[in-house]
Amino acid sequence: DTAVSQTPKYLVTQMGNDKSIKCEQNLGHDTMYWYKQDSKKFLKIMFSYNNKELIINETVPNRFSPKSPDKAHLNLHINSLELGDSAVYFCASSQPGQGAGETQYFGPGTRLLVL
Amino acid sequence: QKEVEQDPGPLSVPEGAIVSLNCTYSNSAFQYFMWYRQYSRKGPELLMYTYSSGNKEDGRFTAQVDKSSKYISLFIRDSQPSDSATYLCAMKAPYGGSQGNLIFGKGTKLSVKP
Numbered sequence: 465d466t467a468v469s470q471t472p473k474y475l476v477t478q479m480g481n482d483k484s485i486k487c488e489q490n491l492g493h494d495t496m497y498w499y500k501q502d503s504k505k506f507l508k509i510m511f512s513y514n515n516k517e518l519i520i521n522e523t524v525p526n527r528f529s530p531k532s533p534d535k536a537h538l539n540l541h542i543n544s545l546e547l548g549d550s551a552v553y554f555c556a557s558s559q560p561g562q563g564a565g566e567t568q569y570f571g572p573g574t575r576l577l578v579l
Numbered sequence: 580q581k582e583v584e585q586d587p588g589p590l591s592v593p594e595g596a597i598v599s600l601n602c603t604y605s606n607s608a609f610q611y612f613m614w615y616r617q618y619s620r621k622g623p624e625l626l627m628y629t630y631s632s633g634n635k636e637d638g639r640f641t642a643q644v645d646k647s648s649k650y651i652s653l654f655i656r657d658s659q660p661s662d663s664a665t666y667l668c669a670m671k672a673p674y675g676g677s678q679g680n681l682i683f684g685k686g687t688k689l690s691v692k693p
Contacts (some may be wrong), residue, residue, distance in 0.1 A: 468622070504587070504685065505587070505617075505665060505685060505686045505688075506683070506685050506686075507623070507667060507683040508683070509680050509681065509687075512680070519677050519680075521677065521680075522677075554622050554623070556622075566671075567613075567625050567628065568625075568681060569624075569625075570615075570622035570623045570624065571622050571623050572620075572621060572622050573620070573621070
C-alpha cells in the first residue's frame with residue numbers, strides 16, 4: 465500500500481504550457497504539502513494545506529496553485545511553465561497535533577522538465 | 580546566513596566505517612529535529628526524530644542535538660552499502676503557520692563502498 469502517491473512520475477513539457485501534478489494520501493492525514501527540490505537537491509516548501517487553511521510560501525510565483533478536491537488529495541497546477549520550473553516536486557502529508565513534530569510522509573516525486 | 584547549513588559532500592567511506600553527518604542552524608526557536616534519508620529517485624523518508632536537546636539511538640543510528648551550539652549530528656555505526664543515500668537534516672519550530680514550516684538542509688550524499 466503506497467501511503468503518498470503522485471502522478472505522473474515524469475513530466476516533460478514545453479515552456480508556456482499549463483500542467484497539473486496529482487497527489488493522494490491514504491494515511492487519513494489532515495495536512496498536505498508541496499515541496500520543490502531543485503537540481504542541487506535543496507528541498508523547499510511551497511504550500512501547506514489542511515481543510516481550513518492554505519499557507520503559501522511567499523517566494524512561490526502565483527503561477528503555482530494548489531487544488532484540494534478532498535482531504536486525501538492535493539493537486540498542483542502550474543500555469544505558463546518556465547525553464548526554471550524544472551525540478552522534482554514532492555507531495556507530503558502529516559497529522560497535526562501528533563508527536564514527532566508532525567512527521568511528514570513524502571511521495572515518490574514528480575520529475576518535471578520544461579524545454 | 581541560511582537557516583540550516585549542511586555540507587553536501589559527497590562523502591565516501593568503506594563498509595563498516597562510522598559515519599558522522601552534521602548540520603548547524605541559526606533559529607533558536609527550532610525544537611524538533613529530524614533526519615531524513617533519500618535514496619536516488621525516491622522521496623525522503625524519516626530516519627530519526629529528536630525533540631529538543633539530547634541523544635537518541637535506534638539500532639546503528641544515533642542522533643544528537645546540542646541546542647546551545649545549534650548543532651545536530653547523525654552517527655551511523657557499522658555502515659553498510661545499503662546506507663548509501665542522501666541524508667537531509669530538517670528542523671521545525673513549535674509554531675503554526677509558515678513559522679512552523681519544516682526547514683531542510685541541502686543534504687549530504689553518502690556512499691558506502693563494499
